[in-house]
Amino acid sequence: MATLGNPKETIEILNKYNFTFQKKFGQNFLIDTHVLDKIVKAAGVTKDDMVLEIGPGIGTLTQYLCEAAREVIAVEIDKTLIPILRDTLSAYTNVTVINEDILKLDINKLVQERNNNKPVKIVANLPYYITTPIIMGLFEAHVPVDNITVMVQKEVADRMQSGPGTKNYGALSLAVQYYAKPYIAANVPPNCFIPRPGVGSAVIRLNLHKERPVQVSDENLMFRIIRASFNQRRKTLVNGLNNSSEISLPKEIIAEAIDELGVSPTIRGEALTLEQFAILSNVIYNKMNS
Numbered sequence: 001m002a003t004l005g006n007p008k009e010t011i012e013i014l015n016k017y018n019f020t021f022q023k024k025f026g027q028n029f030l031i032d033t034h035v036l037d038k039i040v041k042a043a044g045v046t047k048d049d050m051v052l053e054i055g056p057g058i059g060t061l062t063q064y065l066c067e068a069a070r071e072v073i074a075v076e077i078d079k080t081l082i083p084i085l086r087d088t089l090s091a092y093t094n095v096t097v098i099n100e101d102i103l104k105l106d107i108n109k110l111v112q113e114r115n116n117n118k119p120v121k122i123v124a125n126l127p128y129y130i131t132t133p134i135i136m137g138l139f140e141a142h143v144p145v146d147n148i149t150v151m152v153q154k155e156v157a158d159r160m161q162s163g164p165g166t167k168n169y170g171a172l173s174l175a176v177q178y179y180a181k182p183y184i185a186a187n188v189p190p191n192c193f194i195p196r197p198g199v200g201s202a203v204i205r206l207n208l209h210k211e212r213p214v215q216v217s218d219e220n221l222m223f224r225i226i227r228a229s230f231n232q233r234r235k236t237l238v239n240g241l242n243n244s245s246e247i248s249l250p251k252e253i254i255a256e257a258i259d260e261l262g263v264s265p266t267i268r269g270e271a272l273t274l275e276q277f278a279i280l281s282n283v284i285y286n287k288m289n290s
């Protein structure tokens with residue numbers, strides 16, 4: 001039975017080990033059992049699953065995952081939390097704690113060695129200062145993943161699932177939607193954490209696509225075009241791409257490519273769908289290589 005997940009037990013453990021929160025590690029620990037249940041449920045964790053948890057903290061969500069999963073691997077950067085985790089997870093034989101920076105860990109190697117390269121579930125209350133690098137790192141390294149179910153800032157969750165023409169739509173929306181289908185499973189207020197974060201949070205589940213939703217000749221080029229289009233949101237697409245150091249093509253060629261896409265010459269990048277960015281990048285790719 002999980003023992004953590006409420007303010008009393010959490011404060012007792014923190015006091016027992018004289019733990020001091022490190023802001024630089026984005027430490028906001030969960031103290032609400034309903035939210036913990038909701039995360040595990042949203043991830044659909046079963047006894048068949050190996051779960052990778054990023055940032056176990058004092059092991060609160062880890063206990064819930066150990067109850068639900070076959071095996072849990074928890075990666076924690078803060079070495080002062082390791083003796084605490086040894087204590088709070090002592091009742092479980094299906095957990096391994098790794099003291100490492102998740103951004104430096106070879107996750108593909110880990111999944112290969114520990115799960116025969118079969119897809120894992122990634123579940124975490126993420127450190128907010130590195131949400132994007134963690135998620136993009138998992139996508140770009142093509143780690144075998146079934147779904148990623150994570151607590152993130154509410155605003156970031158909104159950005160991940162926004163579509164064209166909305167204020168939250170941007171490079172992150174397109175990157176996430178290229179690799180996965182996002183769905184917000186719960187909104188979580190600051191009082192569910194200790195210490196309380198200054199912003200609202202949300203649990204988002206990202207179901208990885210089995211096949212990419214669009215075909216692109218050069219993924220890297222498409223993402224350079226996307227970044228260039230959103231770097232200068234107020235500019236037209238043609239000017240945004242022309243002013244960007246990411247794309248080195250004469251303005252006439254860029255205008256020609258936009259014309260071939262069949263949209264207005266004064267369109268802004270924020271109006272384009274993922275499919276349109278894919279087509280545009282394929283047209284530009286052909287022009288660059290002809």
Ligand code: SAM
Nearest residue numbers: 025028029030055056057076077101102125127
């Ligand atoms: N899972 C715990 C919970 O829900 O109560 C703690 C979540 S807290 C928001 C984020 C955790 O990630 C902290 O324990 C922090 O030390 C850890 N962390 C921060 N940066 C990390 C990194 N680069 N690699 C691994 N863990 C990290």
